Amino acid sequence: MELFNVYPLTPINIVRAKGSAVWDEQGNEYLDLYGGHAVISIGHTHPHYVETISNQLNKIAFYSNSVLIPIQRQLAGQLGDVSGKSDYSLFLCNSGAEANENALKLASFHTNRKKVIAFSKSFHGRTSLAVAATDNSAIVAPINQTDNVVFLPFNDEDALTQAFAAYGDEIAAVIIEGIQGVGGIREASIPFLKLIRQLCDQYGSVFIADSVQCGYGRTGTFFSHDYSGVNADIYSMAKGMGNGFPIGGIAISPKFQASFGMLGTTFGGNHLACAAAVAVLDVMKQDNLMENAAQVGSYLIEELKKFDKVLEVRGRGLMIGIELPTELSHVKKDLLMINKIFTGEAKPNVIRLLPALNITKEIADRFLTAFNERLKA
Numbered sequence: 001m002e003l004f005n006v007y008p009l010t011p012i013n014i015v016r017a018k019g020s021a022v023w024d025e026q027g028n029e030y031l032d033l034y035g036g037h038a039v040i041s042i043g044h045t046h047p048h049y050v051e052t053i054s055n056q057l058n059k060i061a062f063y064s065n066s067v068l069i070p071i072q073r074q075l076a077g078q079l080g081d082v083s084g085k086s087d088y089s090l091f092l093c094n095s096g097a098e099a100n101e102n103a104l105k106l107a108s109f110h111t112n113r114k115k116v117i118a119f120s121k122s123f124h125g126r127t128s129l130a131v132a133a134t135d136n137s138a139i140v141a142p143i144n145q146t147d148n149v150v151f152l153p154f155n156d157e158d159a160l161t162q163a164f165a166a167y168g169d170e171i172a173a174v175i176i177e178g179i180q181g182v183g184g185i186r187e188a189s190i191p192f193l194k195l196i197r198q199l200c201d202q203y204g205s206v207f208i209a210d211s212v213q214c215g216y217g218r219t220g221t222f223f224s225h226d227y228s229g230v231n232a233d234i235y236s237m238a239k240g241m242g243n244g245f246p247i248g249g250i251a252i253s254p255k256f257q258a259s260f261g262m263l264g265t266t267f268g269g270n271h272l273a274c275a276a277a278v279a280v281l282d283v284m285k286q287d288n289l290m291e292n293a294a295q296v297g298s299y300l301i302e303e304l305k306k307f308d309k310v311l312e313v314r315g316r317g318l319m320i321g322i323e324l325p326t327e328l329s330h331v332k333k334d335l336l337m338i339n340k341i342f343t344g345e346a347k348p349n350v351i352r353l354l355p356a357l358n359i360t361k362e363i364a365d366r367f368l369t370a371f372n373e374r375l376k377a
């Protein structure tokens with residue numbers, strides 16, 4: 001059987017990894033500032049992570065949600081502490097799309113409404129509702145097309161106010177990334193997030209904070225939406241949550257009433273995934289990773305702003321977008337092929353840095369030196 005050919009692949013076979021270093025099969029070392037797309041939060045093969053998962057694996061890896069799984073409660077407790085949302089409850093699933101799918105479904109159950117407001121350049125995943133709320137027609141199949149999702153311009157307060165004035169009592173949810181990732185590292189403005197909160201309260205709609213990429217401590221606060229000082233009703237999360245072990249979830253405000261069967265999953269919240277997530281939160285707390293993300297991130301952003309050839313530097317903490325002119329569109333590839341540094345990208349010319357939250361200033365400097373070299377070449 002051949003693989004279904006949907007990914008344009010970089011011809012590198014990574015066989016080993018530690019911290020922010022990865023090695024290919026020839027033994028070449030690379031610096032990983034991409035984290036497999038914002039997934040590696042505490043560094044590859046962190047000893048506490050490996051030990052926690054191994055111990056769990058030797059006890060039990062999986063049983064379904066038909067029995068007590070105490071490690072789910074442990075994870076929920078730790079998540080409540082670190083996020084400051086201890087009065088929220090947790091539903092566990094397996095991916096970011098699934099988290100958003102459940103968030104949107106829950107909003108619709110709760111309000112008994114169908115309309116969703118999403119924004120230009122948004123990305124919320126590839127399952128039916130999540131992709132319908134994603135602003136990329138190329139990945140929306142005909143069966144996913146729906147009039148229930150309305151796209152408004154990002155950060156446009158007038159457009160949002162007008163939409164609510166016109167059909168606010170039909171709006172089940174507003175879904176927004178705190179910082180758009182795929183959309184090119186674009187931050188939702190604080191007044192815009194406050195306005196979403198105010199209009200959702202006024203019209204009884206649900207505020208969904210997609211934190212799949214921008215959450216989990218990456219920007220220096222647990223959820224990047226926290227910078228606005230308002231709470232969302234549902235936070236979706238995934239990527240950094242399991243440091244590579246598939247797990248996702250939604251944190252749900254106390255205003256929602258659960259009922260048996262309303263949401264469900266076979267694999268979500270399994271023992272092994274929860275062990276991975278618990279290990280991530282242990283390390284985040286013990287090593288003050290949110291603080292480190294804020295500090296090293298600010299340093300990187302300030303230093304990157306000093307490069308004349310860079311058009312714009314966007315983002316917060318360790319979610320950084322470097323906008324380059326078209327003639328420098330080769331820099332990302334050269335960083336990988338010449339300097340052996342993995343970075344992410346957003347089309348057309350944005351380099352995305354999404355490293356582990358424990359990168360050091362020395363690693364940041366290694367990148368800055370290489371980046372300087374590439375801009376000069």
Ligand SMILES: Cc1ncc(COP(=O)(O)O)c(C=O)c1O
Pocket residue numbers: 095096097098100123124125126177181182210211212213214238239
């Ligand atoms: C903001 C955001 N939401 C949702 C998703 C979908 O997550 P997953 O690929 O785990 O389904 C992504 C993935 O890139 C994302 O960046």
